[in-house]
Amino acid sequence: MDRDRPIGVFDSGVGGLSILRALRAELPGEDFVYFSDAGHAPYGEKGEEFVSNRSLAIAVDLLEQHRIKGLVVACNTATAAAVHLLRARHTHLPVVGVEPALKPAASLTKTRHVAVLATRGTLSSAKFKALQDSLREHAQFSLVPCDGLAAAIEADDGPQVRALCLRYTRDVCCFGTKPGEIDTLVLGCTHYPFAAEVFRELLGPDVQLVETGEPVARQTRRLLEGQALLNPSGSGAVRFHTSGDPGALRTAAARWLSL
Known part of the structure; x- marks a missing residue:
């Protein structure tokens, strides 16, 4: 496979741009194709079969239309529903998924109490439950x-974002660094890092926020290195495609990636 080919990245919308941001920082010589399935969003409130079918269809399109050399599933819900299917169907293709950063959070927490914000689709998945069960002794x-x-x-609705962040952080008690309090917050959806400033304002500087972009980027590098597919001298170009509003995606990329 040609190392000059791009890496495919997809999400149900603009949340995966947080993963793309980390990928571009880790792999500045790579080219990327980003697909936002905004026409079918949000995944987190749809059934597993729907999400699996969309994920498989997007992968085929990225392979056939853009000749990708690797695939990053930049969506927690799609990873939980379909990453195993993608790996089984495309055995030649390095496939990287994302998952809420419970392992890093468990190693960081001092109070041994962690809050996880995520979509219903992610939290109800067998993949997430297995991950949580594996860490029960740690936090x-x-x-x-x-x-x-x-x-x-996705809609860039600042007041609504703040209201929901306030509502959901109030659903758990209590944040802080004292024994029994929650000192670590996992942003368990790729959209949520774009609300990190709001969470920091609400929770204060002592609560640690944990997201998944950097671990995903490092794993992508490892898989590409393992198959001699790294491209250290590419242009770093990004092509954007969407099933939704192209203007909204361009605006989000300009805002969060300076593209």
Whole structure:
């Protein structure tokens, strides 16, 4: 496979731009194709079969139309529903998924109490439950399904984003660094890092925010290196495609990636 080919990245909307941001920082010589499935968003409030079918269709399109050399599933819900199917169907293709950063959070927390904000689709998945079960001895996890937050971030609705962040952080008690308090917050949807400033304002500087972009970028590098597919001298170009509003995607990329 040609190392000059781009890496495909997809999400249900603009949330995956947080993963793309980390990928571009880790792999500045790589070219990317980013697909936003905004015409079918949000994934987190749809059924697993729907999300799986969309993920498989997008992968085929990225392979056939853009000849990608690797695929990053930049969506927690799509990873939980379909990453195993993608790997089984495209055995030649390096496929990287994302998952809420419970492992890093468990290693960071001092109070051994972590809150996880994510979509219902992610929190109800077998993949997430297995991850949580594997870490029960290391930390207590308070799970908060955040209906509507990804959509509000997608729409760039600042007042609604703030109202929902306030509502969902109040659903768990209490944040702080004292014994029994929650000192670590996992942003378990790729959209949520774009609300990080709001969370910091609400929770203060002592609560640690944990997201998944950097670990995903490092894993992508490892897989590409393993197959001799790294391109250290490319242009770093990004092509954007969407099933939704192209203007909205361009605006989001300009805002969050300076593109």
